[in-house]
Amino acid sequence: MSEFYIISDYCSIRDHEVVLHGKSVYNHADSGLQDFLTGIYQYFAVSYPKFYKMDKLSKLGFLTAELLLRNKNIHQQYAGNEVGIFLMNASSSLDTDRNHQHSILDRNNYFPSPAVFVYTLPNIVIGEISIRHKFTGEGTFFIQEKFNPPFLVHYIKELLAQGVIQCCIAGWVETDGQNYESVLYLIEKTDRPNAGIANFEPTSIQRIFDNEK
């Protein structure tokens, strides 16, 4: 039987706006990043107190995944170990790294915060999403100068073809200061051609990434 890899859905958070499945579902132009993210959390009535403890990168990725998976039956369709998460950005966790560095500059007042330090790796956002949704499949965070669909698609297709995963969340999650951009795609296998929003190809991934800007 033929097997097709498709983009089932996508969600973006950037430019003070949340876009789900191509439709704007929330915007707040006058807020800073932290307030904007808290606004999204409250507007969509997400209930996950640990959200408040996350750094900006994790909050951004967590919320994008949360909305992407909302009203879908991914948890019934797949076992936790069949769902992978593959993310990419340019600034790694530098934003939080700087916060941590700032907190330890004064040797006479040296109290590094464990709650800050724990986020000084970009792949922690994968952990936060995995814990929330009980996903235990493959997860990798790539650092690239810019969004790189050919690389991401090639990597994920290999894992889908080998049966390592059956489904995944993939895309770009970037924060640096007040700059932020997150675009996540839900990728699945199907035996039906032309199912989903588009076939999982670099051109379609890039088109969605560019079109919503």
Next chain:
Amino acid sequence: MEQLVQKLKEEIIEALNLSEMKPGQIDEKAPLFVDGLGLDSIDALELTVLLEKKYGLKILTAEEGKKVLYSVHSMAEFITANKKA
């Protein structure tokens, strides 16, 4: 003691980013971990740092940590018993 408990609740909320919570919602006798506030191991480290930073007190062993960090009340007792004059 009551004043210290209130102050500790406010400091815990700030240190652990429990921004959805008000001091009055924290039961000072309830366990902080697993039940109660549902805190985790990173939070335990953060509370240990709080005690050192704000009160100059160090928790020396894991066993002592379990007792001291059991509740807001046990933290307040530890501070009262050990704070330098």
